[in-house]
Amino acid sequence: MSDTVVDTINKTGTVDFTLTHYLVMQTxxxxxxxxxxxxxxxxxxxxxxxxxxxCALVLTGLVFGGYLFLRKRHERxxxxxxxxxAVKKTAPKVEVIVDDAMIEGKKSVLGGTIHxxxxxxxxxxxxxxxxxxxxxxxxxxxVVTPEVSELAPDGRTSYRLEVAxxxxxxxxxxxxxxxxxxxxxxxxxxxxxxRPPMEPxxxxxxxxxxxxxxxxxxxxxxxxxxxxxx
Numbered sequence: 241m242s243d244t245v246v247d248t249i250n251k252t253g254t255v256d257f258t259l260t261h262y263l264v265m266q267t268x269x270x271x272x273x274x275x276x277x278x279x280x281x282x283x284x285x286x287x288x289x290x291x292x293x294x295c296a297l298v299l300t301g302l303v304f305g306g307y308l309f310l311r312k313r314h315e316r317x318x319x320x321x322x323x324x325x326a327v328k329k330t331a332p333k334v335e336v337i338v339d340d341a342m343i344e345g346k347k348s349v350l351g352g353t354i355h356x357x358x359x360x361x362x363x364x365x366x367x368x369x370x371x372x373x374x375x376x377x378x379x380x381x382x383v384v385t386p387e388v389s390e391l392a393p394d395g396r397t398s399y400r401l402e403v404a405x406x407x408x409x410x411x412x413x414x415x416x417x418x419x420x421x422x423x424x425x426x427x428x429x430x431x432x433x434x435r436p437p438m439e440p441x442x443x444x445x446x447x448x449x450x451x452x453x454x455x456x457x458x459x460x461x462x463x464x465x466x467x468x469x470x
Contacts, residue, residue, distance in 0.1 A: 323424065333358035334416045334427040336367070340435035341411060344402075350411050351400040352432050356391040363390045366422055367399050368415040371408045380408075383417070 337353040350369060356362050366389070371380045388397035403411075416427040 330426040332426045332428040333360075333362065334418075334425055336413060336416060336427050336429045337432035338413050338429050339432035342435060343405065346405055347402045348405045348408065348411075349400065349402050351398060352413070354386055354391065354397050354399060354416070356393055356395045359393050361390065361392050362418045362425070364417075364419055364422060365389045365391060365397070366417040367413065368417060369401060370412045370414045371403060372410040372412075374407060374409045381414070383422075 333356070335355040335357045337355065339350075339352045342349040342351075352367075354365065354367065366383050366385050369382045369384060371382060372378075373380060382401060384399050384401045386397040386399040388395070391397060413429055416425045417423065418425045
């Protein structure tokens with residue numbers, strides 16, 4: 241309350257309506273301009289609550305997304321294992337004659353023969369090989385298309401793959417693939433042509449010359465001058 245208003249009240253001893261109205265308006269103006277600590281605290285609490293809810297939603301989304309990803313991957317692994325097991329139990333449609341790896345210079349030749357032993361025509365044929373790397377020992381998968389990719393019943397074709405000897409230490413025949421999507425086809429593998437034995441290194445004859453004896457001396461116990469042993 242201002243000093244002028246206080247003086248006026250002291251002098252008159254009464255407060256008229258105009259003065260009362262002035263005091264009410266001044267109080268309302270002060271309330272409108274001043275910040276109430278309780279409202280400010282409520283605002284901060286609301287903001288913290290909103291941020292917390294948003295963080296919880298983000299974390300929940302990440303956890304749920306990870307769960308879906310792991311579930312899908314597990315389902316794919318189970319389906320692949322089931323398909324592989326089904327192929328094993330199915331009667332083979334293909335007989336693969338796997339030849340031993342042949343060495344040609346700095347290359348290793350992997351090959352064999354594919355024989356259709358089923359009563360149906362096999363299309364889009366291919367074979368899958370697993371190569372063991374010399375460096376690190378990891379596996380590398382190669383899909384090889386044979387000379388003829390469509391085989392009638394009792395038909396035969398050959399496959400061939402050349403790799404560097406220095407890059408791979410071994411090879412394993414893995415699968416036979418066929419069809420538009422090249423799915424695994426039941427097969428049986430039998431050994432084929434064996435690797436020819438390596439030729440032994442050529443022998444060399446080394447002739448060592450015998451020095452001539454000094455004049456006046458002879459070698460004893462030779463073919464021409466045998467010596468007697470006492």
